Amino acid sequence: MDCLFCKIVEGTIPSAKVYEDEHVLAFRDIQPQAPVHTLIIPKKHIPTMNDAAPEDMELLGRILLAAQKVARDAGLADDGYRLINNCGRDAGQVVYHLHFHVLGGEKLGPLNVKEQPDR
Template identity: 70%
Template structure:
């Protein structure tokens, strides 16, 4: 599999980690679309929300709870932040490994967020 996020999980590609446990990883986006921009991914490869199965319910919930924790750790929880999950080409998904963008650090207008 030639998935860039799987390579980050394996440590083959470096990342600026914000959080990691056995199931999820959060790291700073290398092409930020906001002053604060992190990605939260499951360590298990799931291509997109369309490929998520009932068995993935727990890790999908953990993605959202981790996103909340990341927002707090990055200092944007109180002022507000945006969570984005792009699905499919028309939805702006470029990397086919499910992920949640955590964006904040300023008032957010219309953003063009792709990954």
């Protein structure tokens, strides 16, 4: 498999790890979009959120709890942080291995989301 994040999990590509357990890995993004920008990934290869299956429910919970710990350890818990998952090309997903971005360390502006008409 030619997956960048799988290679990081295997250790064949180095990363600046900030958290690791048997199911989840967190490391600093090499192109940070905020003073703190960490990626949280499952060690199991799941291409997108749409590919997560019912049997991945516990793993998804572990990812969210890892994100909480990473944010707390980085000093972001009190002032706030953003947790983002881009799912698919139109959402901006570049690496097709499920991952979440933890962003913080400054006041983050609003997301660039189009207004939805009232329904």
